[in-house]
Amino acid sequence: MSEVKKIATRASYGAALVELGKKHENLVVLDADLAAATQTGVFKKEFPERHIDCGIAECNMMGIAAGLATTGKVPFASTFAMFAAGRAFEQVRNSIAYPKINVKIGATHGGISVGEDGATHQCCEDFALMRVIPGMVVACPSDDIEAKAMVEAAYEHVGPVYMRFGRLAVPVINDRPDYKFELGKGIVLREGKDLTIIANGLCVAPALEAAEKLAADGVDAKVINIHTIKPLDEELVVAAAKETGKVVTVEEHSVIGGLGGAVCECLSEKAPVPVKRIGVNDVFGESGPATALLEKYGLDAEGIYKQIKEFV
Structure with a gap:
């Protein structure tokens, strides 16, 4: 990139x-x-x-x-x-x-x-x-x-x-003529049938990279950008979960209460499937170069790929 x-x-x-x-x-x-x-x-x-x-x-x-x-x-x-x-x-x-x-x-x-x-x-x-x-x-x-x-x-x-x-x-990943933004509406960036990766913020780009790495291993991942955490695009989330059977959320936020929490709350009621939440695991951060921290906390493309591979 x-x-x-x-x-x-x-x-x-x-x-x-x-x-x-x-x-x-x-x-x-x-x-x-x-x-x-x-x-x-x-x-x-x-x-x-x-x-x-x-x-x-x-x-x-x-x-x-x-x-x-x-x-x-x-x-x-x-x-x-x-x-x-x-x-x-x-x-x-x-x-x-x-x-x-x-x-x-x-x-x-x-x-x-x-x-x-x-x-x-x-x-x-x-x-x-x-x-x-x-x-x-x-x-x-x-x-x-x-x-x-x-x-x-x-x-x-x-x-x-x-x-x-x-x-x-x-x-910059949304530089395309068909891009359309709407509050509360997620965007499918990559189609896939084996699992769904739902990401937001700076985690969207590495999530796409991780999907390409997974494809090389024969895992076909759908990638969705959920830029609006609330209101959540429940229709899209539920449809993707039913289609692929597994969901991974990726966010630069605690795994508690953010995008992962919102997705789990939705799916537990409407489409229960296995979910893996990737984010900051109930710890505080630390001082250091941003890219090094993202790597340490598993939020770079390689870290996301490894966690998803283990989950799959």
Whole structure:
């Protein structure tokens, strides 16, 4: 994949906000003293009067975003996933989700690929935290193209949306004319009959690579990109499970409560089949180069391939 164009989805987030800002004057952006890291700085440069730096006060930022939304603005509140989902959980729950306020949360630097920032900043619990909040849409894009489409879809959606974007540059895999993004609808990237691999975020590209490695061993894997964890595309998940008889989920998140949890909850009720959850196995991350950490935690193509091979 070294020759493939790579872009960090946090950069896609910033670029998408600028393009949407040109079309919609009611779009405003808030950040918590992290505009350079979250890439909202490009919006600030283009529209300084529509950007608010709330300082290192994420809880307050969520309250400000909720207040702005009640005036007809569409606020995108931006900070690291650890602070958006973790530190500000109460405000997201009570000030945004409970009254059904139209706030969009752009959470960057999620997962162990945050790298050298270490365990305190490598949020592998955000999907679970946000998914349990009633009415919250939870999504994570696989590449630059999907991230930009997701931001636009979030703007169009009426109600709270949580989006996770990454720090690490990832391959562009959706650069094709038939690509279509829709919140709550998964995308089949590869057909197969022996098992189904369901992935999201930066795990989609290595999942596709793992499927090719499996094919060389005579294992035909279907690959689905479930970019929206909530609402889950249950129809697609159930159909794939019934078709292939085995399911593997892959995510840069704890195996508890995220994509794997959502898929297992769905299949246990509607189509019980053997499921293998690949992710962070109920441990904290550690400081180190992002690619080395992904390899250590089995989330690179080789690690995914080996775990699936063992499961099959």
